[in-house]
Amino acid sequence: MVDIGALQALAAVEQHGSVVAAAQMMGFSPSAVSQQIKKLEKQTGFSVLERHGRGVLLTERGHALASYGRRILAELEELQATLLADPTAPHGRLRVVSFSTACRGLVGPMLGRISTSKVDLDVTVVAEDPREAVAHVADGTADLGIVHNWNSVPLEVPDHLLLEWLCEDVADLLVHRNHPLAGYEEVEPSQLINEHWISTPHGAICNEALLRIFADLGRIPQIKVYDPDFATHIAMVEQGALVALMPRLGRSPLPADVIAIPMINPVPARQVGLVHRRTMAQSPGIGHVVGLLREITLQTVS
Template sequence: MFNLERLRVLDAVAVHGTVAQAAQALHVTPSGLSQHLGKLESETGHRLLEPDGRGVRLTHAGRVLAAHAAGVMAQVSAAETDLADLREEILGPLRIGAVGSAVRTLLPRSLAELARAHPRLVPSVRDGEVIDLMPLLRRGELDLLLVESWANRPAFLPPGLAVRPLVDEEVSAAVAADHPLAERERIGLAELEGTPFACCSPGTEQHEALVQALRSRGVEPDVRYLLDEIPTQLALVAAGLAAALTPEMAQWPAPPEVRFLPLESPLRRRITAVWRTGSQTPPIRACVAALEDHLSA
């Protein structure tokens, strides 16, 4: 394998034309530069320079290797530039995992702004529930999560994670427009006893929060419809088949036949940005900042 510094020397000779000028450009002495060239000739087994009057010129082998050296040095320069850019420019991949409502309402405008401000950033998005996304974050397969946590049942976050709260919102009961409680300004959750519920799968934050909220009010939940997409839950609510607990951010879009009723004992949900401690890269910082800017606008 060729020594990189010796290839740099050969490239300088090819560019500047003489050993003296190449040495000056590299801030070394001509004798030191000649030593590098002699060692490179030994490495290659070819003469790379030949006399030319009072100076030297590249041999055919020297020109062949110099062309490769120029390509190598261009790649090295590009690598150095990209690494330097990491301190000032936001670039490279950013792998985001988020609950569906955050994908719909928070990410589109934030990612569009990031694309305008940092065209070399390459974001990707995967939606899902905390129970599915958290292992991917911890294994390094995702860089940033937007997770939900319900006030009556906070999400468990394992050690080694950094968090940034983004949204704190009210949760309402979603019922059909012809439901007997639909015209009320507020309802008690226990008043929905006997009403089937649509909810995300067991183990998800929404499901566990619903079960705990109902049981704490003496109601055994009747969760008949396990649907991980909230718009699908609301479609069943609109048809009069179920009720649902729906955070404010997830209430759009909703069918016109759905009514959202605040609860007499308020229930809240929080959306939080989460990443691995020690891995707060410039893309992560930029994305969190863009989300905060979007929410404050």
């Protein structure tokens, strides 16, 4: 009989391109993954990997077996999440990946409610950019992702994942109270061409959203500081050195010297949503956490 763990190892090697990458994804050593592959070859009677330079490639029969393996593993996950689970008593371990402001604004309150309830759910959370969150849920290293999709930067989601939108999260311009724009009720990008900005790092979705705001003007914002932490953005604005674009979700109360001004034409906004594998759609644990997040969103996000 073919070993499920060995099939999992082969599918991971195919998906991630190497034994080392598969081992990192699965949380095993490369030698442990290699042993699983050898076990699979012994059980099937044929080679599933072949040497190619310093790496490996799947053989034709290896690709076919990996394809079967993915289907079997998906059906097994669905079985465990439905028929073998008690829908009235969600329990077990749930791995969540979320962007940082949602950790503060949504995940924190959700964990608080779980801790004071009788639900036996062990939830672990890792903060990641939405693209990484989608990748983790897609490859099985996470069960639920909390993601965002800016109106100017679409998020790609594989077909085997389900995406459900929770809310719209609008971003504001943050300036020092002595800034010339501080008394404005709203501002447009054309008024901000000469401003000096702090932004999330190159490649981050929020950074791309800032760049897209100015794209129609044929300009690039003058970004002077790159930092992933929005708390640093607020601190920089408080010093009067820079301006920032900041979403409202999970935003800490602003200091007295920092003013938030709505932006228009366009209004910078992102959709906040949840992704999980289709095979987990009926999971009691997923259903319970999604329900809590919906309730918290209705209560906290305007």
